[in-house]
Amino acid sequence: xxxxxxxxxxxxxxxxxxxxxxxxxxxxxxxxxxxxxxxxxxxxxxxxxxxxxxxxxxxxxxxxxxxxxxxxxxxxxxxxxxxxxxxxxxxxxxxxxxxxxxxxxxxxxxxxxxxxxxxxxxxxxxxxxxxxxxxxxxxxxxxxxxxxxxxxxxxxxxxxxxxxxxxxxxxxxxxxxxxxxxxxxxxxxxxxxxxxxxxxxxxxxxxxxxxxxxxxxxxxxxxxxxxxxxxxxxxxxxxxxxxxxxxxxxxxxxxxxxxxxxxxxxxxxxxxxxxxxxxxxxxxxxxxxxxxxxxxxxxxxxxxxxxxxxxxxxxxxxxxxxxxxxxxxxxxxxxxxxxxxxxxxxxxxxxxxxxxxxxxxxxxxxxxxxxxxxxxxxxxxxxxxxxxxxxxxxxxxxxxxxxxxxxxxxxxxxxxxxxxxxxxxxxxxxxxxxxxxxxxxxxxxxxxxxxxxxxxx
Amino acid sequence: xxxxxxxxxxxxxxxxxxxxxxxxxxxxxxxxxxxxxxxxxxxxxxxxxxxxxxxxxxxxxxxxxxxxxxxxxxxxxxxxxxxxxxxxxxxxxxxxxxxxxxxxxxxxxxxxxxxxxxxxxxxxxxxxxxxxxxxxxxxxxxxxxxxxxxxxxxxxxxxxxxxxxxxxxxxxxxxxxxxxxxxxxxxxxxxxxxxxxxxxxxxxxxxxxxxxxxxxxxxxxxxxxxxxxxxxxxxxxxxxxxxxxxxxxxxxxxxxxxxxxxxxxxxxxxxxxxxxxxxxxxxxxxxxxxxxxxxxxxxxxxxxxxxxxxxxxxxxxxxxxxxxxxxxxxxxxxxxxxxxxxxxxxxxxxxxxxxxxxxxxxxxxxxxxxxxxxx
Numbered sequence: 001x002x003x004x005x006x007x008x009x010x011x012x013x014x015x016x017x018x019x020x021x022x023x024x025x026x027x028x029x030x031x032x033x034x035x036x037x038x039x040x041x042x043x044x045x046x047x048x049x050x051x052x053x054x055x056x057x058x059x060x061x062x063x064x065x066x067x068x069x070x071x072x073x074x075x076x077x078x079x080x081x082x083x084x085x086x087x088x089x090x091x092x093x094x095x096x097x098x099x100x101x102x103x104x105x106x107x108x109x110x111x112x113x114x115x116x117x118x119x120x121x122x123x124x125x126x127x128x129x130x131x132x133x134x135x136x137x138x139x140x141x142x143x144x145x146x147x148x149x150x151x152x153x154x155x156x157x158x159x160x161x162x163x164x165x166x167x168x169x170x171x172x173x174x175x176x177x178x179x180x181x182x183x184x185x186x187x188x189x190x191x192x193x194x195x196x197x198x199x200x201x202x203x204x205x206x207x208x209x210x211x212x213x214x215x216x217x218x219x220x221x222x223x224x225x226x227x228x229x230x231x232x233x234x235x236x237x238x239x240x241x242x243x244x245x246x247x248x249x250x251x252x253x254x255x256x257x258x259x260x261x262x263x264x265x266x267x268x269x270x271x272x273x274x275x276x277x278x279x280x281x282x283x284x285x286x287x288x289x290x291x292x293x294x295x296x297x298x299x300x301x302x303x304x305x306x307x308x309x310x311x312x313x314x315x316x317x318x319x320x321x322x323x324x325x326x327x328x329x330x331x332x333x334x335x336x337x338x339x340x341x342x343x344x345x346x347x348x349x350x351x352x353x354x355x356x357x358x359x360x361x362x363x364x365x366x367x368x369x370x371x372x373x374x375x376x377x378x379x380x381x382x383x384x385x386x387x388x389x390x391x392x393x394x395x396x397x398x399x400x401x402x403x404x405x406x407x408x409x410x411x412x413x414x415x416x417x418x419x420x421x422x423x424x425x426x427x428x429x430x431x432x433x434x435x436x437x438x439x440x441x442x443x444x445x446x447x448x449x450x451x452x453x454x455x456x457x
Numbered sequence: 458x459x460x461x462x463x464x465x466x467x468x469x470x471x472x473x474x475x476x477x478x479x480x481x482x483x484x485x486x487x488x489x490x491x492x493x494x495x496x497x498x499x500x501x502x503x504x505x506x507x508x509x510x511x512x513x514x515x516x517x518x519x520x521x522x523x524x525x526x527x528x529x530x531x532x533x534x535x536x537x538x539x540x541x542x543x544x545x546x547x548x549x550x551x552x553x554x555x556x557x558x559x560x561x562x563x564x565x566x567x568x569x570x571x572x573x574x575x576x577x578x579x580x581x582x583x584x585x586x587x588x589x590x591x592x593x594x595x596x597x598x599x600x601x602x603x604x605x606x607x608x609x610x611x612x613x614x615x616x617x618x619x620x621x622x623x624x625x626x627x628x629x630x631x632x633x634x635x636x637x638x639x640x641x642x643x644x645x646x647x648x649x650x651x652x653x654x655x656x657x658x659x660x661x662x663x664x665x666x667x668x669x670x671x672x673x674x675x676x677x678x679x680x681x682x683x684x685x686x687x688x689x690x691x692x693x694x695x696x697x698x699x700x701x702x703x704x705x706x707x708x709x710x711x712x713x714x715x716x717x718x719x720x721x722x723x724x725x726x727x728x729x730x731x732x733x734x735x736x737x738x739x740x741x742x743x744x745x746x747x748x749x750x751x752x753x754x755x756x757x758x759x760x761x762x763x764x765x766x767x768x769x770x771x772x773x774x775x776x777x778x779x780x781x782x783x784x785x786x787x788x789x790x791x792x793x794x795x796x797x798x799x800x801x802x803x804x805x806x807x808x809x810x811x812x813x814x815x816x817x818x819x820x821x822x823x824x825x826x827x828x829x830x831x832x
Contacts, residue, residue, distance in 0.1 A: 083814075145814070145815035145816055146814060146815060147813065147814045147815025147816060147817065148815065148816075171815075173814060222815065222816055223815060223816065224812070224813065224815075224816075224818075224822070225818075225822075244816055245816065246813070246816060246817070246818035246822065247816055247817070247818065248817075248818055279817060280813055280814045280815055280817050281815070281816065281817055282815075282816035282817050282818075284817055321761075321762065323761050323772055323773065323774075323794060323808065324808055324809050324810065324812070326760075326761035326762045327761040327774055327792070327794075327808045328808075328810060328819070328820075328821065330530070330761055330764070330774075331530065331532060331792065332820075334530040334532050334533065335532055335536070337509070337512070338505075338532065338533050338536040338537055339536065341505055341508050341509060341537065342505075342536065342537065353763060354762050354763050355761075355762055368820070369818065369819065369820040370819070370820060371819050371820050371821065372813055372817060372819045397818060
């Protein structure tokens, strides 16, 4: 059973021995790239996209069946080396992969391409008399981040849907999932998986990365602004580059959504959005804006949220923190406590005995980014109309806005936030789970990888 | 419960402890007794601190050990007036540099400087001048009249008055570091074979050594010469690891590495800690580069998650209990990272900001990207 292999590598058998025996060198990377490039040419590029969808669907299904050994292996090993607990890893991977089944893959293809068979052949071009087809990169290098369990699957799926060979570098803090996911594809179709390689070189190894980028037609990178910028600067000009750096999200509760009957469930959904992935996801909210004038005052909402945060902590404990992270929470708490002692309109709700969760209620609606790891501010808002001005200072980072309000007010708010760079407005409780077809950081997922050829008649 | 005493009585008790000297046996019982007396006084005389303690259920009636006295995070000195008396009566207000946010500087009020001065001089002597009574002190720092709110300038002025031989002086003026004057005076001391003590902020030494390197200047200062540096670099010069700084000093000034003393002080404290090969040699201690506090203070390392005291060898946040802080607060929680050792503690640097592990972004990262203290 291949899933018993604990290696963070997934490589063509011809180079596996060489990779196991020594350091990862530019020469090795070039060899790996040549093998997966050839495997793509021999098989993947001829495979109709509809068949790729079926193979990926069956691979994903291996993870989701009851007692899946893939899920078991991933959660066991990731719980040992990442800060996250087993329950959070399983929940995260499950929700992520449930969103990668056949229907979701077809929806993504249709949403971005219209006619998905443009990936297979020339097809009539709508609103013209000509035809066109789309070609993916011969080889795509992916630099993964380790913050959201299972996230590398999405990037690999994008690459495979556009028939690209894929070379992935796992994050040093989470080297488990990418190779396991590649093996699960091999378990369904080894010839397709032969166009995928996972190689854990040291991030920022410029010689190795130069070899990888030189062999690529596209590079996709996830991570901090600094690492994405550093990678982007080293990608040759003729290679496409897609970078996903830092982003900030927040949630808004309209006054009409504040009613006693549903308060508990609303607070639970907010606690879920904040707590899953310990706010390490770009989709994780930093601030919860609560409008005044509803049946529940914002401060009372904060108190109820604190209860929900405590309940979530019991179900899925916050991950282990580094000294800097725990210390940052202590400093945020201190600052808030001192302001409370000065009788400013601020209230603290703290997990007892440690830094597991922190809810800070403030009258002041100024957006304050979190130090992360389940530290959230609830801020009172006189009216939702104030929001655009409040978040304008951080518009460069804005991403997801979770909402609980009437559809009419939500749409008006989305209209006002769109020009500021918000790329996703979703219900509270769904923030950590964007659908596959979302406009990630405001763009498309497949289109940036494609080259189009048209025939004029 | 400890009865609340008058500050004059408490000050007399601290003076007595300081008078017993830096090498008195570290008696935990007498330290504990005086710490609790001071806590009772400060709890009664300092209302923001009282609220801070009450919230934690730590009142003089409930606290039996100095370790239970709630330490105040240094950020509090920016937000609250932590003084046991009306600030109009203060004789000095030492302020933090406000490197991160000039509008928010921590303030430490002193109603007398006698305790501070007694504490500072009593521990300076065995760490910097264990073998001589006076030396010419060449100070790479500002004189106190130029920087009346700087605790470091006050400290340097105090040492200059108390331990400075003729030829002592300050070398930072209106125009910054007076390099040429310092070069002339150092060359004169070198020629005369007269040992000197150079004191100042670490970044000032880096500036000076950079100039020496640019002009390719070297000194062979007389035996018995020594250096005491303090503080970090705070963006005021390039960052230089402590060992590298001392090797440069040895190379350019001819003062051996084991004659270089590192002082750790803070605006919020009235005592200083030293990593001093001079004192270690005089006491026959083994550990290199260990920081030690005077007998009227204790340093502990706290778990950042629970604020519980950590064992030796575990990294955490440095926390000081300083009995010389009689009119502010005894317990100070720093933003410094450290580790306890058998003979003291090691300072590992400021706690760096929290960083995200992926595409989320922490407040510190946004601040760093915007290069300012508030978004």
